[in-house]
Amino acid sequence: MLNIVPLYRFPLTRGHLRLLHGNVHLSTLGRFRQKRPPPVDESPRIANRNLRWELHSCTRRLELYQDPNDRSRLDRLVKHVIAQAATFDAKTTSLCVNALSRSAGRSVVSYEDLWTALARSAAAYAVQRVNDEEMGFAFNSRELSLCVGGFSKVQTVLEKRELWKALSDAAVVLQREMNSQDVAACINGFSKVAFLRCKYALWEALAEATLSLLDAMSSRGLATCVNGFSKVEFLLDDEGLWVPLGGKVAAVRRRMNSQDLANCVNGLSKAGPLMERRGIWDKLGEATALAAQEMGTLGVAMCVNGFSKIPSSLADKSLWAALSGAAISEVRNLSPQEVAICANGFSKVSLLQDNHPLWIALKEAAVAAIERMTPHQITNCVNGFSKIPILAEDFLLWECLGKACVSVLRLMQPHGVANCVNGFSKIKLLLPVENLWVALARAASFLLNKMSAQNVASCVNGFSKVSCVLNDMVLWRELGIASTYVVSEMNRQHLANSVNGFSKCELIFCEVELWETLGSAVVPMAAGMNSQDISNCVNGFSKVEALLGNEALWNELGKRSVSLLYAPEAQHVASCVNGFSKIVFLLENCTLWESLSRASASLVGQMSAQQVSNCVNGFSKVDILFGDTALWEAFGRAAVSMVPQMDPQGVANCVNGFSKVDLTLHCEDLWSVLENAVLSLSNKMSPQHVANSASGFAKVSRLHGSLTLWEALGKACHSLLNRMEPQHVVSCVMAFSRVPVLCGERALWEALGR
Numbered sequence: 001m002l003n004i005v006p007l008y009r010f011p012l013t014r015g016h017l018r019l020l021h022g023n024v025h026l027s028t029l030g031r032f033r034q035k036r037p038p039p040v041d042e043s044p045r046i047a048n049r050n051l052r053w054e055l056h057s058c059t060r061r062l063e064l065y066q067d068p069n070d071r072s073r074l075d076r077l078v079k080h081v082i083a084q085a086a087t088f089d090a091k092t093t094s095l096c097v098n099a100l101s102r103s104a105g106r107s108v109v110s111y112e113d114l115w116t117a118l119a120r121s122a123a124a125y126a127v128q129r130v131n132d133e134e135m136g137f138a139f140n141s142r143e144l145s146l147c148v149g150g151f152s153k154v155q156t157v158l159e160k161r162e163l164w165k166a167l168s169d170a171a172v173v174l175q176r177e178m179n180s181q182d183v184a185a186c187i188n189g190f191s192k193v194a195f196l197r198c199k200y201a202l203w204e205a206l207a208e209a210t211l212s213l214l215d216a217m218s219s220r221g222l223a224t225c226v227n228g229f230s231k232v233e234f235l236l237d238d239e240g241l242w243v244p245l246g247g248k249v250a251a252v253r254r255r256m257n258s259q260d261l262a263n264c265v266n267g268l269s270k271a272g273p274l275m276e277r278r279g280i281w282d283k284l285g286e287a288t289a290l291a292a293q294e295m296g297t298l299g300v301a302m303c304v305n306g307f308s309k310i311p312s313s314l315a316d317k318s319l320w321a322a323l324s325g326a327a328i329s330e331v332r333n334l335s336p337q338e339v340a341i342c343a344n345g346f347s348k349v350s351l352l353q354d355n356h357p358l359w360i361a362l363k364e365a366a367v368a369a370i371e372r373m374t375p376h377q378i379t380n381c382v383n384g385f386s387k388i389p390i391l392a393e394d395f396l397l398w399e400c401l402g403k404a405c406v407s408v409l410r411l412m413q414p415h416g417v418a419n420c421v422n423g424f425s426k427i428k429l430l431l432p433v434e435n436l437w438v439a440l441a442r443a444a445s446f447l448l449n450k451m452s453a454q455n456v457a458s459c460v461n462g463f464s465k466v467s468c469v470l471n472d473m474v475l476w477r478e479l480g481i482a483s484t485y486v487v488s489e490m491n492r493q494h495l496a497n498s499v500n501g502f503s504k505c506e507l508i509f510c511e512v513e514l515w516e517t518l519g520s521a522v523v524p525m526a527a528g529m530n531s532q533d534i535s536n537c538v539n540g541f542s543k544v545e546a547l548l549g550n551e552a553l554w555n556e557l558g559k560r561s562v563s564l565l566y567a568p569e570a571q572h573v574a575s576c577v578n579g580f581s582k583i584v585f586l587l588e589n590c591t592l593w594e595s596l597s598r599a600s601a602s603l604v605g606q607m608s609a610q611q612v613s614n615c616v617n618g619f620s621k622v623d624i625l626f627g628d629t630a631l632w633e634a635f636g637r638a639a640v641s642m643v644p645q646m647d648p649q650g651v652a653n654c655v656n657g658f659s660k661v662d663l664t665l666h667c668e669d670l671w672s673v674l675e676n677a678v679l680s681l682s683n684k685m686s687p688q689h690v691a692n693s694a695s696g697f698a699k700v701s702r703l704h705g706s707l708t709l710w711e712a713l714g715k716a717c718h719s720l721l722n723r724m725e726p727q728h729v730v731s732c733v734m735a736f737s738r739v740p741v742l743c744g745e746r747a748l749w750e751a752l753g754r
Contacts, residue, residue: 078111078114081096081100081114082114085114085117085118086120086121090125090138090139090143093121093122093125094139094143094150095146097146100150101150101151101153101154102153115156115157119157119163122163123162123166123167125138125143126147126166126169126170127169129170130173139170139174140174144167144182145181145182145189148167148185149185151163151164151167152188152192152193158192158194164195168190168196171190171206172201172202175205175206179213179216181218183206183209183213183221183225184220184221184224187206187210187224187225187228187229188224188227188228191227191228191232197231197232197233207229207238210225210229214248217248219256219257220260222245222248223256224263225245226249226267227263227266229245230266230268230271236270237271237273238273239273242268245268245271246268246274247280249264249284250279250283250284253283258299259299261295261303262288262299264284265284265302265303265306266303267306268306269307275311281310281312285316285319286318286319288303288307288319289318289322290322292325292326293322293326293329295326297334297335297338298338300323300338300342301337301338301342301345302341303323304327304341304342304345307319307320307323307345308345314348314350317351320346320351320352324346324352324355327342327346328357328361331364331365334369335369336374336377339362339365339366339381340376340377340381342362343362343366343381343384343385344381345384346358346359347385347388353387353390354389354390359388359390359391363397366381366385367397367400370400371404375413375416378405378408378420379412379419382419382420383420383422383423386424386427387426392428392429395429398427402424402433402436405424409440410443414447414451414452417444417455417459418451418456420440421444422458422461424462425461425463431465431466431467432468434468437463437466437468437469438469441463441469441475444463444475444479445474445478448479449482451482451486452489453487453489453491453494454491456486457490457497457501459479460479460497460498461498463475463479465504470506476502476505480502480508480511480514483502483517483518484513484514484517488521490521492530492533495518495521495522495525495533496529496534496536498518499518499522499541500536500537500540503539503540509543509544515541515544515546516547519547519550522537522557523556526559527560531569531572534560534564534572538561538575538576539575539578542583548583549585554586558580558586558592562591562595565598565599568599569603570607570608571611573603573611574600574612574614576596577614577619578614578615581618581621581622587621587624593624597619597625600635601631607638607642608642609642609646612638612654613646613649613650613651613657616639616654616657617653617657619635619657620658620661632661632663633663636667639654639673640670643673644677648684648689649686651689652685652688652690652692652693652696655674655692655696656693657696658671658674658696665699668702671702674697675703678697678712678713679712682713682716685716686720688725690717691724691735693713694713694717694731694732695732697713698736704738707741710736711741714736
């Protein structure tokens with residue numbers, strides 16, 4: 001009688017499993033010994049089933065144990081596959097591709113003949129499915145998904161266009177037969193093939209299949225679909241796809257592991273329709289905050305990158321505290337790519353701007369990894385660290401980033417060069433480093449014709465802050481031509497930044513066509529600009545003589561400025577006062593100037609020294625404001641405290657401005673402060689500053705007897721005569737002629753006469 005031993009009394013071996021599946025003859029029932037299939041090279045008629053089993057076993061053992069015997073065994077199997085691939089059926093082909101792709105990165109991927117043979121066999125079965133031929137021998141949905149998933153792991157196969165065309169066509173035919181696992185595998189595989197990302201029929205079919213199977217998908221499959229779809233640009237605005245996907249992810253967020261959650265956050269953040277879906281992002285933020293410490297470095301980096309793009313998530317304190325804490329604890333394990341992603345992402349979060357431990361840790365990690373960074377990663381570091389005030393004076397960091405940038409400039413993409421120009425221009429330590437800026441200027445000139453509107457605007461704005469390139473006429477002409485071509489693609493901010501940037505380069509003022517193009521572009525956009533954009537436009541256009549009479553432009557800017565004064569900002573008001581005061585036909589616009597005077601009088605206590613001097617200089621040109629006692633008293637008091645902080649131009653503007661207003665001529669404290677300021681700065685003044693100061697003080701009768709003041713102005717004028725314009729000389733002569741104490745200065749008058 002046969003003695004049956006219960007299976008739970010001892011571990012199951014492979015022999016038991018083969019018995020249960022019917023692979024062992026009943027005569028071996030008492031022995032439970034596994035019969036190995038004969039070696040591949042000893043039996044040319046080996047069954048496909050045994051070949052699949054051998055491949056599966058060998059690749060699994062290699063993954064687990066790295067045994068050299070298994071490697072040589074795998075090499076023999078590979079040679080057999082190369083020889084017999086043309087005879088394989090669809091199932092064997094797909095399983096071979098799946099098994100061998102697990103060895104990607106090992107010796108198997110070097111077998112070009114292997115992947116060529118398998119690709120040829122797979123393409124044939126895919127074409128049969130598309131042509132509806134021999135349906136029993138063509139790929140089914142499972143076999144197709146195994147091939148797509150396997151081939152996508154082998155870099156050399158990703159360029160085989162005929163294979164991927166056949167596989168993608170078959171996927172379109174089979175999409176209704178796929179289960180959720182097959183759909184996820186196809187989305188993941190096809191998303192890695194660059195030329196397939198614009199194949200509308202394929203992605204529409206996969207999107208339809210995904211939505212129909214959404215309820216049946218596992219959390220891993222869902223994360224795979226989100227990650228794959230996020231790489232297909234034309235799908236990123238498809239609300240019908242992303243809203244259900246986002247809702248499903250939010251619903252199953254608690255069942256996801258940390259890596260799947262990070263993949264979903266990173267993928268969903270690229271979808272336009274989800275940007276404003278605060279409910280979804282609040283749920284994902286809550287789940288991420290709880291799982292941040294378990295995510296590992298890559299997961300943290302992906303979440304930082306994703307949440308930093310979502311406006312509603314930037315104020316989530318618990319989320320960013322968890323992510324920053326995880327980044328600090330894992331900072332030594334961050335790869336160069338992860339350091340760059342974290343630097344760029346965290347820099348967008350205002351809550352973390354003053355987080356010293358975070359930025360010190362990231363800075364040290366970046367400096368240590370800088371030599372291993374790609375050009376794109378260097379660009380991300382420059383862009384991120386340049387926004388952090390506590391790092392602006394870190395010489396070691398910026399020296400390393402500057403050298404690294406110069407060394408890889410030839411490899412950088414256009415947007416990378418533009419971001420480096422914009423980022424480095426914010427760091428005062430680097431503005432005098434001529435070799436850095438010459439290299440950036442050369443790289444930008446070479447790539448300008450490939451830059452987007454945003455990139456061109458970034459270059460104009462960045463280079464305008466660097467004195468050593470402001471005299472590069474070739475660079476600025478090329479920037480002007482590039483801006484003319486892309487001006488129609490610029491948004492309000494890019495346009496305003498370009499206007500402000502070009503206005504700092506005097507070499508470009510004569511390019512009338514450029515300025516007229518910029519002016520025409522601003523007119524329809526002015527109504528939607530914010531205060532910073534309007535300030536930049538007013539400040540920039542007011543320096544260009546060719547546009548001072550453009551009534552359409554200035555009327556639009558004036559209307560928008562008035563509408564923004566319900567919540568005025570000091571910088572906006574000061575820029576508008578200074579700019580509009582140069583436009584003659586606006587000086588009689590009572591609505592504009594009354595609005596500006598009220599706003600500036602209420603903000604004068606918040607203004608910087610330069611803003612006070614700009615307002616005094618601007619308001620002094622507006623006759624209708626000369627009787628505004630409240631306005632001039634407010635600025636008089638502000639000037640008394642601010643003048644000692646002003647530069648020569650600011651002091652000269654105040655002297656010239658206050659001297660035109662009768663209400664201020666008898667303010668002794670004000671003029672005493674101005675007199676002392678001019679005495680201390682007289683040796684630093686330009687010819688224009690001296691002329692303006694002399695002209696202003698000459699109108700204040702109580703100062704005509706101040707020998708010290710006039711001697712200082714006389715000496716300054718005498719030393720600068722060779723550089724003075726005719727109008728400056730005339731101003732000095734008229735001013736000095738009203739001052740009795742200078743009548744005996746023979747040398748001065750002879751010099752002025754000559």
